[in-house]
Amino acid sequence: VKVALIGYGNVGKAFAKLLYSRRNAYPFRIVAIHTARHGTACASKGLPLTPEFAAAADSIDQFLEVSRPDVAIEITPLNPEDGEPAIGHIKTAIKHGIHVITANKGPIAHAYAELRELARRAQVEFRFESTVMDGAPVFNMVRHCLPGIQIMGFTGCLNSTSKLVVEAMSRGFTLEEGVKEAQAQGVAEADASFDIDGWDSAAKTAALANVFMDAHATPAMVEREGIRKFTTEQVMDLAREGKTVALMSRGERAGEKVILHVKPEILAVTDLLATTRGTSNVLLLHTDLMGTVGTVSIEPGVEQTAYGLFSDLVDIAKSV
Ligand SMILES: NC(=O)c1ccc[n+]([C@@H]2O[C@H](COP(=O)([O-])OP(=O)(O)OC[C@H]3O[C@@H](n4cnc5c(N)ncnc54)[C@H](OP(=O)(O)O)[C@@H]3O)[C@@H](O)[C@H]2O)c1
Numbered sequence: 001v002k003v004a005l006i007g008y009g010n011v012g013k014a015f016a017k018l019l020y021s022r023r024n025a026y027p028f029r030i031v032a033i034h035t036a037r038h039g040t041a042c043a044s045k046g047l048p049l050t051p052e053f054a055a056a057a058d059s060i061d062q063f064l065e066v067s068r069p070d071v072a073i074e075i076t077p078l079n080p081e082d083g084e085p086a087i088g089h090i091k092t093a094i095k096h097g098i099h100v101i102t103a104n105k106g107p108i109a110h111a112y113a114e115l116r117e118l119a120r121r122a123q124v125e126f127r128f129e130s131t132v133m134d135g136a137p138v139f140n141m142v143r144h145c146l147p148g149i150q151i152m153g154f155t156g157c158l159n160s161t162s163k164l165v166v167e168a169m170s171r172g173f174t175l176e177e178g179v180k181e182a183q184a185q186g187v188a189e190a191d192a193s194f195d196i197d198g199w200d201s202a203a204k205t206a207a208l209a210n211v212f213m214d215a216h217a218t219p220a221m222v223e224r225e226g227i228r229k230f231t232t233e234q235v236m237d238l239a240r241e242g243k244t245v246a247l248m249s250r251g252e253r254a255g256e257k258v259i260l261h262v263k264p265e266i267l268a269v270t271d272l273l274a275t276t277r278g279t280s281n282v283l284l285l286h287t288d289l290m291g292t293v294g295t296v297s298i299e300p301g302v303e304q305t306a307y308g309l310f311s312d313l314v315d316i317a318k319s320v
Contacts, residue, residue: 001027001028001029001070001071001313001316001317001320002029002031002044002067002068002069002070002071003019003028003029003030003031003069003070003071003072003073003313004030004031004032004033004034004063004064004067004069004071004072004073004098005030005032005033005034005072005073005075006034006060006063006072006073006074006075006076006089007034007035007036007073007074007075007076007077008033008035008038008075009075009077010302011075011103011130011302011305011306011309012033012073012075013049014302014303014305014306015073015075015306015309015310016030016047016049017049017306018303018306018307018310019310020049022310026310026314026317028313028317029045029046030046030047031043031044031045031046031047031067031069032047032063032066032067032069033047033051033053034056034057034060034063035053035056036076038053039053039054039055039056040053040054040055040056040057040063041053041054042054042066042067059092060088060089060092060093061092061096064092064093064096064098065096069098070098070099070320071098071099071100071101071313071316071320072089072090072093072098072099072100072101073100073101073102073103073309073313074086074089074090074093074100074101074102074103074104074107075102075103075104075309076089076104077104078104078105078106078203079106080106080109080194080199080200080203080219082106082110083104083106083107083109083110083111084106086102086104086106086107087106087107087110087111087115090102090107090115090126091115091118094115094118094119094122094124094126095118095122097122097123097124098124099124099125099126099127099316099320100119100124100125100126100127101126101127101128101309101312101313101316102127102128102130102131103128103130103131103305103308103309104131105128105131105132105203105204105207106203107128108128108131108206108207108210108211109203109204109206109207109210109217109218109219110206110218110219112207112210112211113210113214113216125315125316125319127139127312127315127316128207128211128312129308129309129311129312130305130306130308130309130312131204131207132158132204132207132208132283133158133281133283133295133297133300134297134300134301134304134305134307134308135300135304135305135306135307135308135309135310135311136281136295136296136297136300136304136308137295137311138208138283138295139211140311140312140315141295142212142285146287146289146290146293148289149287149288149289149290150287150288150289151212151213151285151286151287152252152253152286152287152288153213153250153251153252153253153285153286154208154209154212154249154250154251154283154284154285154286155248155249155250155273155283155284155286156204156208156248156249156250156273156281156282156283156284157246157247157248157249157273157274157276157281157282158200158201158204158249158281158283159195159198159200159201159204159247160182160187160195160278160279160281161179161182161187161188161192161195161196161200162195162196162201162226162227162247163246163247163276163277163278164178164181164182164185164187164188164278165178165179165181165182165196165227166178166227166230166235166244166245166246167277167278168181168182169230169232169235169236170235170236170238170239170244172232172236173232174232175196175227175228175230175232179192179196182195185278187278187279196226196227196228197224197226197228198224198225198226198227198247198262198263199219199224201224201247201249201262202219202220202222202224202249202260202262203219204249205217205219205222205249205250205251205260205261205262206218206219206221206222206260208249208251208283209251209258209260212251212285213251213253213258215251215258215260217258217260221260222260222261222262223259223260223261223262223263224261224262224263225261225262225263225264226247226262226264227245227247227264229264230245230264238266239269242268242269242270243266243267243268243269244266244267244268244269244274245264245265245266245267246264246265246267246271246273246274247262247263247264248262248263248264248265248273249261249262250262252286272284276296276297276298278299279299279300279301280296280297280298280299280300281295281296281297281300282294282295282296282297283295
């Protein structure tokens with residue numbers, strides 16, 4: 001199976017290493033890589049882990065035309081505003097009849113229904129396991145293990161930065177100091193307001209609702225409140241009472257409508273939804289036939305994001 005990567009940053013490099021480590025059992029070949037500033041690399045027999053980049057292809061269209069992969073993997077940075085240019089990259093790959101995998105939640109949060117329909121018409125697969133909870137099975141768990149199920153709602157504490165900030169505040173630090181700590185750990189972006197004000201959680205909420213509840217939502221349509229209103233004193237008082245603040249994503253059906261919100265909730269520290277620390281995550285799905293089931297992921301890193309791409313690729317390879 002020939003694979004082309006659009007983006008070769010942290011995730012792309014971890015994914016290439018993973019493929020290399022499993023090369024005997026899974027004969028996948030990365031035949032082309034396209035980046036923003038480093039240029040383009042192509043080799044039909046397969047690229048090494050540190051490829052030599054030449055001049056960039058003129059466009060994704062040209063890149064895919066020349067490299068002719070079976071599967072394109074979209075791993076460019078998230079644009080939380082409108083999901084571009086990743087949405088355009090995915091549409092171009094589908095137009096070429098190429099299967100697509102992405103770890104970029106922008107396209108799922110902004111254009112899932114359209115991309116799913118384009119892929120269906122072109123008879124290609126479109127997969128996105130790593131977009132929520134890194135590589136832990138969320139979408140593929142439902143796809144493979146819960147046939148016939150209807151998802152009535154979901155609850156998840158899915159933003160790592162806000163968890164690290166609340167933890168720091170419970171130890172007496174300010175929100176800003178908590179943010180610096182999260183940045184030092186490489187978890188928060190330079191502009192952490194995306195996490196603190198709930199936009200990251202809103203993007204994940206929209207993505208989950210679009211896939212599981214056919215919600216046609218965007219992050220802006222999620223009712224959203226971040227953790228900024230809490231003071232260090234409040235968080236410390238709560239900690240003394242055995243409680244904490246958790247930035248919760250919730251989706252629920254209400255008749256024909258889907259209600260989505262992200263807001264801080266005060267929970268007992270022993271509450272299942274409050275027990276995952278730092279980058280660890282928990283997501284519960286409320287279903288009609290299986291009650292509430294969920295996924296927990298303990299301290300995932302970029303290798304787990306790469307594994308999510310790999311699991312999608314293995315799945316697609318069965319149909320290529
Ligand atoms: N890091 C994680 O653990 C993690 C977890 C879950 C999901 N994700 C998602 O995975 C995606 C990739 O993350 P990352 O950490 O690998 O990002 P990254 O390290 O910033 O790498 C991004 C790559 O995309 C390339 N790129 C940027 N704009 C491009 C464009 N218009 N066309 C082609 N290539 C372009 C960059 O090129 P240059 O190298 O030339 O700059 C770079 O190679 C993001 O959407 C992220 O949200 C990441």
